[in-house]
Amino acid sequence: MYSLNPASGISLYRQIVDQTRLLVAAGRLVPGACLPSVRTMAADLDINPMTVSKAYSLLEQAGVVERRRGVGMVVTEAGLDVTEAVEPDAAALIRTARQLGMSRIDLIAKIDKLWEET
């Protein structure tokens, strides 16, 4: 389900956090579903277990998952908030617009127009 790019400028733990949010928002991980153990996840993705622990802690802090004794990391209802899932992409778009000197009104107008066309 996960597709990580180690050479990306986005740290691996961030990629796990962002992709987990998207999987939950898209309904591919439903509330009550259990994430793989840190060990399994690290082995499946061939990455450092500390990276997975860090991602899981952040997801827990954000309320997307909760740690249940003897079960592991379980997806919560709060994880369904889609507005959180699109945040990284939206933030990237805002940064680009700012660098190009685009105003907030112009960006929102552009999104409105594309919303109708896409």
Next chain:
Amino acid sequence: MTPSPFSLNGIVAGYDHRTVLQGVDLELEPGTITGLLGLNGSGKTTMMRVALGLMKPDRGQASLFGSRAWDSPPEVRKRIGFVPQSLLSLFSAFGTMNLDDCVRFVARHYEDWDHDLIDGLCRSWDLRNRRVAELSPGDQQKVAILLAVGHRPDLLVLDEPAASLDPAARREFLRTLIALNADVGQTVLLSSHITSDIERISSHIAVLHGGVVVCHAALDDIKDRVRAVNLTEATPPPPEKVLARAGNRYWLWDWRECGLPADTHVDEVILEDLFLGITSTT
């Protein structure tokens, strides 16, 4: 506080009249995996040899688990695994033995040799019980790795271990390193020119350049906090924020605090580019 498994302090070392290391400081935190980057001839191998007590530095202190590296006692040495870049010396000793005998010979020196781990690796790497000298270079590299990890060392130092492995064997090797690190919490120092391997498994990177370690940082910190920007001479960044510079290309820590012009184009860090940036300055 437990002493660092691997610590170098002000190391100056070299050969004959050529000084390779000119004041190397590097201390590894227990349980971390550090990727060591450096151009050819930058002294990565020399640094490893000094750190492991195989070479005496001209100046500075090298210690392993708190004891001096050069004359560390056997109980410290038993906690270390090393895969050297040149396997010649290794195989001049074991070349005529077949693989099983060779493994058994090394295993005898350790009370806690992990036979299951080694049998499993032999199977997944498809290593046949032939004479070591007759194995392909890639298979010999795998043997060197086996011999270095069988006693589940607390510190594992690997000098370009993946250079002659095919992609499948390389992936299997990285998986083994990760599994060992998860099980034993072992500290790893790994040199490689394959930056994507380093980015996959390392918690930290260290860059050796000009005879010193110019950058030693957590990889997540670099990717989260460092950005690459092009700046003109009219808008120089605060010097303490500069991680690397190549011409007018800068890599800056905490770029939001650097007072950059509002329209500055900010790029995320590509480790290979950062490495080339760091090593382009003399």
